[in-house]
Structures are given as structure tokens and as C-alpha cells.
Amino acid sequence: MSNGTGKFLSSSLGKKFVMGLTGFLLVAFMIVHLLENLSLYVDVDHGSAFIAWVEKLHLLGPFIWVLEFGLALLFGVHVWMALKLTAENRAARPTPYVMKKTFGESTLASRNMFVTGVLILGGLILHLIHFRFSKGLHAPAPADLFARVREVLANPIWAGFYVVFGILVGIHVSHGFRSAFQSFGANHPRINCCVRRCSVALGVILALGFASFPIMALISWR
Amino acid sequence: MSGKRISLTLKVWRQESAKDAGKMATYEVKDINDEMSFLEMLDVLNEQLVTKGERPITFDHDCREGICGACGFVINGHAHSKEKEITVCQLHMRKFQDGETLVLEPWRAKAFPVLQDLMVDRSAFDRIQAAGGYTSVHTGSAVDANSILIPKVDADAAFDAATCIGCGACVASCKNASAMLFVGAKVSQFALLPQGQVERERRVKAMVERMDAEGFGNCTNEYECEAACPKGISVTNIARMNREFLKAAVTDQG
Numbered sequence: 327m328s329n330g331t332g333k334f335l336s337s338s339l340g341k342k343f344v345m346g347l348t349g350f351l352l353v354a355f356m357i358v359h360l361l362e363n364l365s366l367y368v369d370v371d372h373g374s375a376f377i378a379w380v381e382k383l384h385l386l387g388p389f390i391w392v393l394e395f396g397l398a399l400l401f402g403v404h405v406w407m408a409l410k411l412t413a414e415n416r417a418a419r420p421t422p423y424v425m426k427k428t429f430g431e432s433t434l435a436s437r438n439m440f441v442t443g444v445l446i447l448g449g450l451i452l453h454l455i456h457f458r459f460s461k462g463l464h465a466p467a468p469a470d471l472f473a474r475v476r477e478v479l480a481n482p483i484w485a486g487f488y489v490v491f492g493i494l495v496g497i498h499v500s501h502g503f504r505s506a507f508q509s510f511g512a513n514h515p516r517i518n519c520c521v522r523r524c525s526v527a528l529g530v531i532l533a534l535g536f537a538s539f540p541i542m543a544l545i546s547w548r
Numbered sequence: 549m550s551g552k553r554i555s556l557t558l559k560v561w562r563q564e565s566a567k568d569a570g571k572m573a574t575y576e577v578k579d580i581n582d583e584m585s586f587l588e589m590l591d592v593l594n595e596q597l598v599t600k601g602e603r604p605i606t607f608d609h610d611c612r613e614g615i616c617g618a619c620g621f622v623i624n625g626h627a628h629s630k631e632k633e634i635t636v637c638q639l640h641m642r643k644f645q646d647g648e649t650l651v652l653e654p655w656r657a658k659a660f661p662v663l664q665d666l667m668v669d670r671s672a673f674d675r676i677q678a679a680g681g682y683t684s685v686h687t688g689s690a691v692d693a694n695s696i697l698i699p700k701v702d703a704d705a706a707f708d709a710a711t712c713i714g715c716g717a718c719v720a721s722c723k724n725a726s727a728m729l730f731v732g733a734k735v736s737q738f739a740l741l742p743q744g745q746v747e748r749e750r751r752v753k754a755m756v757e758r759m760d761a762e763g764f765g766n767c768t769n770e771y772e773c774e775a776a777c778p779k780g781i782s783v784t785n786i787a788r789m790n791r792e793f794l795k796a797a798v799t800d801q802g
């Protein structure tokens with residue numbers, strides 16, 4: 327890494343840029359993931375479309391490891407930057423205000439990005455244990471994966487957990503998506519309104535989308 | 549002076565020096581003419597404190613007409629009060645109700661250490677300015693007027709950015725004590741003009757580096773700074789700084 331790149335990445339703006347870029351790519355991944363899960367609705371009882379999708383993924387062979395590694399790297403970098411930025415932000419105000427109000431565009435989502443992020447990370451680890459590593463290091467066969475999904479989501483406790491998980495992702499993205507535009511310098515009256523609405527819409531779609539599967543499971547798989 | 553008379557309870561941050569821990573102290577101010585400015589009300593309180601042999605409340609001020617950027621503290625959780633686009637010296641007592649309680653605190657940021665009471669050290673801003681907030685100009689005979697043409701939109705945007713008075717309300721209102729609105733404005737004011745091109749890349753890199761070194765936080769794009777800015781400086785200036793920085797990271801040779 328040249329000195330210039332290192333300097334860029336250690337600067338506040340560089341870190342924000344990386345945060346936005348990894349966040350964006352994670353959002354893209356979440357959209358694809360949601361589409362994959364939506365295939366569950368094609369055949370609720372036997373999951374044929376879902377199994378077919380996963381079989382296609384398995385056709386990638388060793389390349390799937392590359393994708394998985396890339397995804398892990400995205401999460402890793404996003405979390406690493408989140409830890410650094412949040413630590414710096416907390417250190418920047420050692421003495422808190424006795425009374426502090428907001429009147430800009432601060433929202434529940436924007437104020438709690440780190441909190442929702444950490445909860446998502448915790449949820450993600452459980453999620454990987456549930457499905458990706460249910461049969462050890464190698465991913466389960468497509469049909470086994472579907473059986474595992476049925477088994478886990480039929481448990482009301484886990485169903486509740488996945489509803490909350492979906493909502494947390496939605497809240498995080500509802501601020502994250504628009505925030506990333508600003509971090510990239512993409513702020514113009516022509517797009518701002520659209521970006522703002524898309525960000526909220528995306529958050530709602532991800533939250534409702536992901537929360538819908540455990541609810542379906544409770545209705546159809548018990 | 550005519551006008552209504554009001555009484556207030558003030559809870560004010562009192563701190564002897566940068567090393568002192570500091571604490572809130574409560575004062576009753578009675579019979580305040582509501583045509584006074586906020587700082588005049590504090591002057592009245594301070595006269596009473598001096599008469600009683602107590603140390604008056606320290607606060608920064610100079611022009612008292614919203615142009616110098618010297619004044620500023622937090623009133624009930626809002627930098628320069630909850631009124632939009634004014635400095636605290638432009639605030640009138642008629643904005644308050646009789647019997648109200650007001651909490652007055654200094655700007656809170658690691659990069660703005662409290663010197664005494666409501667006065668903080670904002671020299672971090674000066675150091676950021678010194679790092680790159682200047683242009684190289686020809687010092688020979690005066691150039692011909694209008695020899696450098698500047699599109700009206702650019703001139704307006706540069707002027708808007710240049711209305712920043714460096715009061716620090718952006719830092720104070722930001723949940724992360726970030727100085728990005730200030731630096732964004734200072735970078736933009738030159739990046740938009742032909743005169744600013746010579747140092748363009750070097751400037752944004754140097755000012756951001758200085759900003760980081762001073763211990764300001766990172767923007768999380770919640771736009772509290774814009775809402776608190778007495779000059780209404782837009783966060784589009786932060787976006788411009790982000791673009792300038794990205795461009796400089798790719799193109800600058802130095």
C-alpha cells in the first residue's frame with residue numbers, strides 16, 4: 327500500500343468512504359438474499375424453488391468460497407471501521423451535555439447505528455450457526471438446508487428472533503443507505519429527495535421482507 | 549425602554565479553569581426587560597454577581613451583531629438557542645416566557661477545551677484554517693476588474709460557504725463533535741473559485757488532516773450542524789469536501 331492510500335484510509339473522510347462502500351455492497355447482498363428467501367413462497371411446503379436456487383449456487387463449486395470470503399471481508403471491514411469511527415466519535419466529546427436536543431435530521435435510526443450494527447453482528451453469528459455451519463465447515467446440501475430452515479423457524483423463539491433481526495437490519499439501512507450517498511459526496515437537490523425516500527423504502531422492504539419468513543413459518547410450518 | 553418584564557431561573561455551567569471539573573450553578577434573574585438581548589441579560593446578572601463579590605460568568609462575545617463568531621453557548625440543549633439562523637448575541641429575551649428555566653452550557657468537544665464557564669478555546673479552528681484556508685495571489689499591480697470570469701452560481705455558492713463565522717455551533721450540535729461543516733465550508737469557498745485552484749488538492753488534504761489531528765469526531769450525516777448554523781450553511785458543503793478529498797486522493801502528486 328502506498329503512503330497515499332494508507333493516509334486516505336486512516337483519515338476521517340477515507341474511513342467514512344470505506345464505511346459507505348462496504349455498507350452499500352452489504353445492502354446489495356441483502357437484496358439478493360431477500361430475493362433468494364422470497365423463493366420460499368413459491369412452494370411453501372417443499373421449498374422446491376428455494377432448493378433449486380441453492381443448487382444453482384452450489385454449481386459455482388470452489389468459486390463459492392471466493393464469494394463467501396469476499397462477503398466475510400465486507401462485514402469484517404464494515405465492522406472494523408464502525409468500531410474505529412464510533413470510538414473516535416465518543417472520544418471527541420468526553421464531557422456530555424447536561425441537556426441536549428436535536429433539531430436537524432437526526433432520527434432514532436441515525437443515532438443508534440452502532441447499537442443496531444452490534445445487534446446485527448450478534449444476530450449474524452447465530453444465523454451462520456443455524457444455517458451455514460449446521461453440518462460443520464461444509465455448507466449443508468440444498469435439501470438439508472431447507473429442512474433446517476423449517477426446523478429453526480418452526481420454533482417460536484427463533485421465529486421471534488428472526489423477526490427482530492429483520493427489523494434491526496431495516497432500521498440500520500434506513501439511515502445507512504442515504505448516509506452513504508453523502509459520504510460519497512453525492513448530494514444534489516435533484517437526487518436528495520429520492521435518496522431519502524429510497525432509503526426509508528429500502529429499510530421498510532428489508533424489514534418487512536425478512537420478518538415475513540418467520541411469520542409464514544409460524545402460520546404454515548407448525 | 550418599554551417592554552414586558554420577565555424573571556428566569558438560570559442553570560449555568562461554572563468552571564474555574566481548564567483543569568477544574570466544573571458544575572452547574574443556579575441563579576435567579578428578576579425583572580428583565582424583554583427587549584434586552586440575551587447577552588445583556590447576562591450582563592445584568594454579572595453586575596449583580598460583582599456587587600455581591602462573586603466572580604461574574606465568563607462568556608465570549610465581541611460584535612454582538614452576529615458577524616464576528618465570538619459568541620456562542622448552548623441554551624436548553626440547542627447551540628445558540630432553538631431560534632433558527634441566529635447567534636446567541638442576536639437572541640432577544642422576548643423569545644422566553646416569564647418563569648422559564650434555562651440551562652446554559654459551553655460547547656462540548658475535546659477539541660474545544662473549556663477555558664472558563666461558557667468560554668471555550670476554539671484555536672483548533674484557527675489551526676485548521678492555517679493548514680490550508682488561504683490562496684496564493686499575485687502581489688504585483690492590481691489586476692483588471694472582471695479579468696477573471698466566475699459563473700454566478702459558483703460565486704453565489706462560494707459566497708454562501710464564506711459566510712461561515714467560525715463560531716463552532718456545528719461542532720457543538722453534532723453528536724460526534726465533528727467539524728466537517730466548518731471545514732466543508734472553508735474548503736468549498738476556495739474550491740469553487742478560480743483563485744482557489746492552485747492549492748486545491750493540497751488544501752483539502754491538509755485541512756482534513758489537521759481536523760483529524762485536533763480530535764474532532766466523524767460525521768454520521770444527521771445534519772444537526774446545518775440546523776444549528778447561524779448562517780444556515782448547507783451540508784452540501786460537506787459533500788463537496790468529500791468529493792474534493794476523494795479527487796485529491798487520486799490525483800494529487802504531493
Ligand code: HEM
Binds near residue numbers: 342343
Ligand atoms: C446486514 C448488514 C449491514 C448492512 C446492510 C449495513 C449497511 C450500512 C450502510 C449502508 C451504512 C452507511 C454508511 C455511511 O454512513 O456512509 C452503514 C453504516 C454503519 N454501520 Fe452498517 N451495515 C450492516 C452491518 C453492520 C454491523 C454488523 C455493524 C457493527 C458492528 C454496523 C455498524 C455501522 C455503523 C457504526 C455505521 C456508521 C453509521 C454512520 O456513519 O452514520 N453495520 N451500514
Ligand code: FES
Binds near residue numbers: 608609612616
Ligand atoms: S458577538 Fe459577534 S457573533 Fe455574537
